[in-house]
Structures are given as C-alpha cells and as structure tokens.
Amino acid sequence: MLMNLAGLLGPAKEHGFAVGGFNVTESTMFKAVVEQAEADGAPLIVQVSPNEFCFAEREQYLYFTARLQRSPCPCALHYDHSKSYEGCVQAVQAGFTSVMFDGSRLPYEENVRLTRRVVEMAHAAGVSVEGEIGCIGETADFQKGIVTDMVYSTPEDAARFCRDTGVDALAVSIGTVHGLLPKGFTPTLQQDRLRDIARAVDVPLVLHGGSGTPEDQVAAACRNGISKVNISSEFKHAYYQSVQRFIARNPTAVSPTLVLREAVEEVKRVVHTKLTVFGAVGRGECCRSGAAPSVRDIGPVEVHD
Numbered sequence: 001m002l003m004n005l006a007g008l009l010g011p012a013k014e015h016g017f018a019v020g021g022f023n024v025t026e027s028t029m030f031k032a033v034v035e036q037a038e039a040d041g042a043p044l045i046v047q048v049s050p051n052e053f054c055f056a057e058r059e060q061y062l063y064f065t066a067r068l069q070r071s072p073c074p075c076a077l078h079y080d081h082s083k084s085y086e087g088c089v090q091a092v093q094a095g096f097t098s099v100m101f102d103g104s105r106l107p108y109e110e111n112v113r114l115t116r117r118v119v120e121m122a123h124a125a126g127v128s129v130e131g132e133i134g135c136i137g138e139t140a141d142f143q144k145g146i147v148t149d150m151v152y153s154t155p156e157d158a159a160r161f162c163r164d165t166g167v168d169a170l171a172v173s174i175g176t177v178h179g180l181l182p183k184g185f186t187p188t189l190q191q192d193r194l195r196d197i198a199r200a201v202d203v204p205l206v207l208h209g210g211s212g213t214p215e216d217q218v219a220a221a222c223r224n225g226i227s228k229v230n231i232s233s234e235f236k237h238a239y240y241q242s243v244q245r246f247i248a249r250n251p252t253a254v255s256p257t258l259v260l261r262e263a264v265e266e267v268k269r270v271v272h273t274k275l276t277v278f279g280a281v282g283r284g285e286c287c288r289s290g291a292a293p294s295v296r297d298i299g300p301v302e303v304h305d
C-alpha cells in the first residue's frame with residue numbers, strides 16, 4: 001500500500017519507533033529492501049536521490065509505485081535531498097508520494113522561501129515534504145577522518161522553520177554524518193538536543209547519515225523523537241562487497257541471477273538489522289491507521305529534463 005510520508009510517520013511518532021528510509025538505485029536493491037520489509041511486517045520508505053533519479057528511466061518508477069501499491073506493507077516513495085524546486089516537481093510527476101527539499105546550506109530566509117514553494121506545490125498533489133534545518137555533516141576526507149559542514153539544529157530554529165514552511169517532516173542535525181564514516185570517527189548523537197527539538201516541534205523528525213552510527217545511539221534516538229532514519233551507504237557497501245567476493249570466487253560467472261543472489265541476501269540482512277534497531281519490525285499494521293492521506297492513482301506521465 002502506497003502512502004505519503006505524513007500518513008506513514010504520524011503513527012510512528014505516536015508509537016515511538018522509526019520507519020527506515022532506504023536509498024535504492026535500481027530494481028535489484030529495490031527488490032531486496034521491499035522483500036525484507038514485507039518479511040518483517042514493517043512499514044517502509046523507499047528513497048531515491050537526485051543522481052539516482054537521473055540515472056534511471058522514468059518508467060522504473062512506474063514499476064516501483066505499482067509494486068509498492070500492491071505490497072501488504074504501508075510504503076512511501078520518497079525523493080531524497082532535492083536541491084531544486086524543479087527536481088521536486090519531476091518526482092511528483094513520476095509518482096513519488098514524498099519529496100525532501102534540502103535548503104540547509106542556504107541562508108535561513110532562502111531555505112524557507114524555497115521549501116515553502118515546494119510545500120505548496122507538493123501538498124496540492126497530496127505529496128508530503130521533508131525539510132532540513134541545521135546542516136548534517138559530510139565526510140570530507142575518509143582516510144584522515146575529517147568531517148565538515150556540520151551545523152547542529154536548535155529547538156528554536158526547528159520550531160520557527162516548521163511554522164514558516166508547513167513541512168510534514170524535519171531532518172535535524174544532531175551529530176550524524178552522511179556516507180560511510182571516516183576512519184577513526186565515531187559520531188556521538190546529542191540526545192538531549194534531540195529531546196529538546198522533539199518537544200519544540202509537532203512534526204516527525206528525521207535522522208540522516210544513519211549508516212555506521214552505533215546502533216545503541218540510533219535506537220536511543222528513535223525513542224527520543226526520531227520517526228524516520230535514512231540508510232544508504234551501509235547496505236550499498238554490503239551489496240558491492242558481496243558482489244566482489246562472489247566474482248573473486250567465480251571469476252567467469254556471467255549470470256546476474258547468480259552474481260546478485262548473495263548480494264540480495266546481504267542487503268536483506270542489513271535491512272533486517274536496521275528495522276530491528278528502529279523498532280519497526282511488526283509495525284506495519286499500526287501505520288495503516290495513518291492511511292487517510294493516501295495517494296492518487298498513478299498514470300504514465302511525460303517528464304522533460
């Protein structure tokens with residue numbers, strides 16, 4: 001069942017667990033993530049970043065939306081980290097039920113102006129919007145363990161931003177970093193800051209950069225107000241490591257079903273572990289209650305780049 005993000009995260013916030021947002025590029029990763037969420041009876045957010053969106057033909061999303069629509073699990077299809085209004089429009093046209101506009105590196109007023117514009121457009125189509133305040137860190141130098149650009153979110157800014165924009169979910173910076181973590185770097189999540197932000201805003205909060213963050217810290221964040229956790233690098237790394245190991249053992253293998261079978265199982269193992277940490281296993285039913293803002297039928301659309 002395909003829903004928008006607001007419908008999925010409302011019950012998660014109410015019941016104190018988080019829904020996993022997994023970034024996929026193509027149909028094999030998609031299959032692994034969806035099948036594991038279904039095996040675990042968990043709600044699911046399938047995410048696509050702008051570069052992944054451009055990599056695929058638009059018809060891929062007709063398949064994604066049709067498959068998620070017939071899934072017994074409540075699901076959302078989410079466009080991650082759009083830096084442009086136009087990208088969000090294209091995602092809505094392609095049948096996504098949720099978009100993120102990331103204006104976190106813009107001056108506050110500009111972030112508000114552009115996020116608000118996306119909210120007005122997306123809400124007209126029944127699509128949810130995630131915004132970002134503060135700045136989630138980036139890995140600048142993997143070997144040297146350097147992290148840059150992290151600006152912690154504050155409860156005051158978070159509350160003001162939600163009021164000014166009308167977003168349905170808010171990504172906050174509390175100590176996580178995007179990508180695989182640099183050597184020797186272990187993030188420390190500021191749980192007190194998170195609790196203060198959760199008290200200050202009504203919308204569900206989102207944790208980005210979930211890959212590699214210690215599981216006990218992520219689980220605590222889910223209890224302290226995080227309703228969505230994004231995972232990308234960690235399961236993709238597991239996927240490609242598995243392919244590498246298989247090719248090393250079977251250098252003449254050419255059948256994709258053989259090469260990818262173990263990789264799919266590897267992804268499923270990571271997804272299952274994450275869903276367990278988020279407290280999302282067996283929670284599909286309770287998200288169905290939030291199905292009111294369900295999405296419209298999705299027909300073929302023409303999208304011009």
Ligand SMILES: [Zn+2]
Binds near residue numbers: 081208230
């Ligand atoms: Zn992110």
